[in-house]
Amino acid sequence: MADLQSINARTGQPLGAAWAASTAEEIDAAVAAAAQAAALFAATSAAERAALLRDLAEALLAGRDTLVPLADRESGLGLARLGGELDRTAFQLRGFADVLERGIVHAVIDDAAVAGMPPAGRPRMLRVRVPLGPVAMFSASNFPFAFSVLGGDTAAALAAGCPVVVKSHPAHPELSRQTVALARQVVAARGLPVGVFQSVEGAAVETGVRLVQAPAIAAVAFTGSFHGGMALARVAAERARPIPFYGELGSVNPLVVLPPVVPSQGAALAETLAASICQGAGQFCTSPGLVIVRQDAAGDAFVQALADRLVAQTPHAMLTPGIRHAFEQGVSAWSCHAGVQTLVPGGAGMDALPRPFLGQVQAGDFIADARLQTEVFGAAALVVRVDSLAQTLAVLRAVGGALTVTLWGADSDTPEHRDLVRAATQVAGRVLFAGVPTGVAVTAAQQHGGPFPASTAPATTSVGYAALDRFLRPVALQEAPAWVVNCRGLV
């Protein structure tokens, strides 16, 4: 079945010939190769894996002139943004290399033996971490570099010593092919087995299902839609031997505008927020989709300023017709909702470029209707008007789980601000006190995750260096002989 086709995101025109998805046999062979390579790759030193990651970064940067224009044609995200994303992806690969070279991954806890009876008496216990084994990595559509073939999940899994089987995203299939080819060359040039980096492709759900069901797959990393992610999470849970499923499934990213900031900085913040809502045509996991504003005159003025700035924004073409269609449907559902007042009409019909949408709803209506609490992927946001701290907290509780919560104006230590900060940390993986949530720093402190649906594994992150913890499992070695303790790459 020829179900992969490179398409110009701006024109909808096909580029080159279509090609066939991976067959079941090809998927099984990719997993078998990864399984075959697992023991050898697990036994590589941190320095060897760091060198692999650095070479991958080099190769990516060397391919810039080919890859970035190709990514632009397939995604419509623009050359400037994609060039920056390529830099970030290389930075991330090198960042994991740094982490490996600093020895953090192979840190152990060594509890000496204690003579005597339990509970105080104990044998010597050494806590190490071992790679899980082959990881199925599902690329996302919206970051053709940073959350795709050589993105954060791949970098983290390789850093941990796990072979990766990439499921390419069909929205940028030719870019994926070329990035896969580049990665395979690097793996071969380093003398590593081909199974260290494998890939499969296919637009139908069966490709991913077969990959997740493969018995040798030890964990799944996924960034994408709620429905796709939940379906694969179920497949992972229903295996004879269930495996960890690390899924990032969406987020409405509430932003709370507190009274002090509105009069003084309202206009500038409205401008910043409008740009953030429309960045990348709103196709960011961290796009602010919920703006919580007090029901008062200053709040009215801020909302008006935001609406004015949004009207002036012109988002570019979306990634795929399917994503565009879902955006139009989501905007239409919000527009027709009895509780939603449309401030910026948005949408445009499939023939024109997308237009941003802004609606306004009262807190009570928002809390009462789960449909309003669900992400509309694209340049669409809801303003929720609140009349009290208690209502703000109730709105956050209704959201329940998000990648980010932004608090604008919580600058002083007041009981109200303490309650807000606490509520924000209960809901989100990242809490911002300034700026906008779009843009995620790659650093050790980063946390890109949060309570469901932001993550299916809320204690884990998919961005930042803690991301590699997902692919390591602690093992306690009891009374290990000296040769085991000293054997590099064994444990």
Place this chain on the structure above:
Amino acid sequence: MADLQSINARTGQPLGAAWAASTAEEIDAAVAAAAQAAALFAATSAAERAALLRDLAEALLAGRDTLVPLADRESGLGLARLGGELDRTAFQLRGFADVLERGIVHAVIDDAAVAGMPPAGRPRMLRVRVPLGPVAMFSASNFPFAFSVLGGDTAAALAAGCPVVVKSHPAHPELSRQTVALARQVVAARGLPVGVFQSVEGAAVETGVRLVQAPAIAAVAFTGSFHGGMALARVAAERARPIPFYGELGSVNPLVVLPPVVPSQGAALAETLAASICQGAGQFCTSPGLVIVRQDAAGDAFVQALADRLVAQTPHAMLTPGIRHAFEQGVSAWSCHAGVQTLVPGGAGMDALPRPFLGQVQAGDFIADARLQTEVFGAAALVVRVDSLAQTLAVLRAVGGALTVTLWGADSDTPEHRDLVRAATQVAGRVLFAGVPTGVAVTAAQQHGGPFPASTAPATTSVGYAALDRFLRPVALQEAPAWVVNCRGLV
């Protein structure tokens, strides 16, 4: 419905009157109280929580003369073992207090801002950890202290700053009631809200299901049967907002006897192993259920010695008639299996004390039949005969997930031993090079978990100080103002 009844485990006679399970309203009220207490408890200092844990340990030790005999009547596990278990439980509570006082729980990663454009440029990011919220804790039957009301899961959750709603185990209902009363007194005496420690009870599955479905419950800790655990894991996954489920569901704990040890130490090791198989009537999560032995004359001699030592063992009464019945059924199924040669007949019918069972099976038959790879809870073990390293590795792969793998005789650095160690770390959370897996040290290096079914969350542990990581979630604070960074107990 009066479905709770204290029963003498040795005689089957009821002790005192029966009483009713928690009603749905009582379960909801317990969760509501925990939810109400969550913010205040999360804001306590590490020192305050350490003091709570120390007071709980004191109270438990002060209650020894009442609690240990009661535990013995309800469980039949014996005064000596239960006295030691009480000590271990108090040791564990104090150990978590030590961890809190050393500040490890509140360690942060503080990434300074870097000027310039991303990816190198970044805002200041502070990575902290926040408590998840109310934890549903399911007591196990086989450790009336250490894995029950004030056991490791409760200690870890309280240390993390999460209120606990204990689901008592109906196999020791009166002990649970008295331990709950003691815990409530300690919580009240420390001036903490009653919601910090709540409990529910009931023998029917509905009690646990309602608890896991309660929207305010943020995580579940479970130690128990495969079927009970899987049912609750599904309930947790099917909530509108799925939550982490930390389940320990069973383990066959393979033990590999390598050729060098057999002639020299065979008799002593057979004695040690027989005692481990029968310890606590085999009712340990870490009971060795699979003994992998070479198919040669030395192996024959070891197996004969093991059989001789096992016949001489006299396990005590099992915890409940239900557990005893499952043991008899499991032994019977193994006895009747065409591939299993019975070496020690085991079982005894429900009227007598249980007798240990030992069967022998060829590696090929073991690998081919998943029924032989499943734990029989009690003093029952299978000897698997192997003719090569490759077969040993294949047997371990067939097991797939276990709390422990023990390697006897891997003392020297050989390619064969490297393969075995690597295979063992892929299968188990703890790898022993001497001794027997029964007995789990409470220490920072401990790892009590492993690939499914040993744990539903294989990167986590339910014993040792890393157990509290299950109940904390990282949060990145971006450009947090000074008052947030310095506010004790806020984040």
